[in-house]
Amino acid sequence: MAGSPPDPYACRLCDAALGDTWWETPMGERVCLRHTGPSCRSCAVPGADADGLCPRCARTAVVTQDGVKALLPRIRTGLHELGLRLTTPVRVRLVSTGEMVAMSGEPAGTVTGCTMSIDAEVVDLAIVAGLPAPQFGAVVAHECMHAWMVQRGFGIVAPPIAEGLSQFASDGWLGRQRDPRARLLREAIAQDPDPVYGDGFRQIKAAVRRHGFLPVLRTVRAEGRLP
Ligand SMILES: [Zn+2]
Numbered sequence: 001m002a003g004s005p006p007d008p009y010a011c012r013l014c015d016a017a018l019g020d021t022w023w024e025t026p027m028g029e030r031v032c033l034r035h036t037g038p039s040c041r042s043c044a045v046p047g048a049d050a051d052g053l054c055p056r057c058a059r060t061a062v063v064t065q066d067g068v069k070a071l072l073p074r075i076r077t078g079l080h081e082l083g084l085r086l087t088t089p090v091r092v093r094l095v096s097t098g099e100m101v102a103m104s105g106e107p108a109g110t111v112t113g114c115t116m117s118i119d120a121e122v123v124d125l126a127i128v129a130g131l132p133a134p135q136f137g138a139v140v141a142h143e144c145m146h147a148w149m150v151q152r153g154f155g156i157v158a159p160p161i162a163e164g165l166s167q168f169a170s171d172g173w174l175g176r177q178r179d180p181r182a183r184l185l186r187e188a189i190a191q192d193p194d195p196v197y198g199d200g201f202r203q204i205k206a207a208v209r210r211h212g213f214l215p216v217l218r219t220v221r222a223e224g225r226l227p
């Protein structure tokens with residue numbers, strides 16, 4: 001995914017010459033017609049494994065605490081650029097799908113991150129193991145926005161505002177990434193039909209366009225509503 005630009009006439013999966021016909025993924029990557037099977041849920045090339053990832057994305061999936069450590073500085077820098085600084089750094093802990101189901105009470109695969117807090121103290125951020133790097137960063141950015149609100153005493157915020165702000169932080173972080181998979185994740189956030197996450201994000205985006213990010217945060221904190 002880095003280095004010299006790929007040859008547009010070669011298959012991205014096997015390097016064979018493409019000839020006259022090929023598949024083109026939503027990311028604009030071309031692959032030979034002989035590659036079949038389910039699409040990778042991260043980059044959309046055919047040939048995903050049981051976890052829904054192609055071998056290329058599976059290689060960059062965050063599965064160990066060392067993998068977390070390697071990515072966190074970059075995620076933190078991106079959040080600082082958005083004006084989000086946590087008063088106390090929080091721990092990011094990888095959990096299994098089973099642990100996440102137990103914590104969230106939601107079916108497997110639906111919740112990828114969770115902010116654990118007691119009053120104004122964030123205990124830790126739990127992120128499900130096995131997410132490809134850009135998605136991992138997006139989920140950490142989302143949870144950091146929740147943690148930021150907890151640490152600044154926002155109290156209880158209506159779900160579309162709280163989740164909308166967190167999706168806005170994800171989107172802002174993704175917008176600073178060069179990884180082409182970040183674009184697909186941004187499209188998914190923008191087009192999410194969910195009334196809490198999707199509508200919430202679009203409401204926040206419109207409010208930020210009118211007033212700016214920090215004034216929106218100030219009004220939400222003081223009045224529990226959007227300006
Ligand atoms: Zn090929």
Ligand SMILES: [Zn+2]
Pocket residue numbers: 040041042043044045053054055056057058
């Ligand atoms: Zn992939």
Ligand SMILES: [Zn+2]
Pocket residue numbers: 142146162163166
């Ligand atoms: Zn959330």
